[in-house]
Amino acid sequence: KQEVTQIPAALSVPEGENLVLNCSFTDSAIYNLQWFRQDPGKGLTSLLLIQSSQREQTSGRLNASLDKSSGRSTLYIAASQPGDSATYLCAVLYFGNEKLTFGTGTRLTIIP
C-alpha cells in the first residue's frame, strides 16, 4: 500500500534552533513530493515542491531534500522562530496515481 508517514507527530524546539522534520514514503516510484504548512483553523499553504528528478529545494530558511532510494524527505528549518509554529504535512504523488497521498503531519511548537 502506498503510504506517507511523518514521525514524530509533535515536536517542541527552543527558538533559534535549527530543526529537521521527517517524511517517509513506501514506494520510490514517485513523481513529486510537496511540503505544506497548516496553521490552526486554516487551510494548507504550499511551502516547497520537489520533482522526482531533484534532490532538494530551498525557500528562505526552508530546505527540503528528497532521497527516493531510501523513501525519505526532510524539511530543514534554520534559525526557528515562534511564527514557525504550525503543523507541517508532506504529500507524495505516486506513479499511477492522479492524487496526492498525504501524511498526517508533524505539529511543531517553537518555544520563545
Added chain:
Amino acid sequence: DAGITQSPRYKITETGRQVTLMCHQTWSHSYMFWYRQDLGHGLRLIYYSAAADITDKGEVPDGYVVSRSKTENFPLTLESATRSQTSVYFCASSVAGVLYNEQFFGPGTRLTVL
C-alpha cells in the same frame, strides 16, 4: 480579493439533511479538488475536476456529489448527511494536474452532523 474561498466556514446540520459546501477560485485554475481532513487519517481526496463539466472520484467519494458548470466554482453536496461526514472540508485548486503544479488550498469548512 484573488484566491480561493469556501462558504460557509462553519456548518451544523442534522442527519439526513442535504448540505452544499461552496468553493470559488479567482485564478482560472483548471483543476479543483475536494478533501476531507480527519484526525488520524490526514487529508483524503473526495472528488476532483480537471475542467468545467469534467469530474472524477477520489479516494472517498461515497455520499458526496459534485458539479462544475463554471471553471471558478466547484460545489460539494452531501445528499443525505451522516455523522461519519463530520469533518473539515478543504477545497484546493491548481493550474493543471498535480504532476508539476502546486495545489492551493482554501480556508476550510468545518461541518458537524448531529
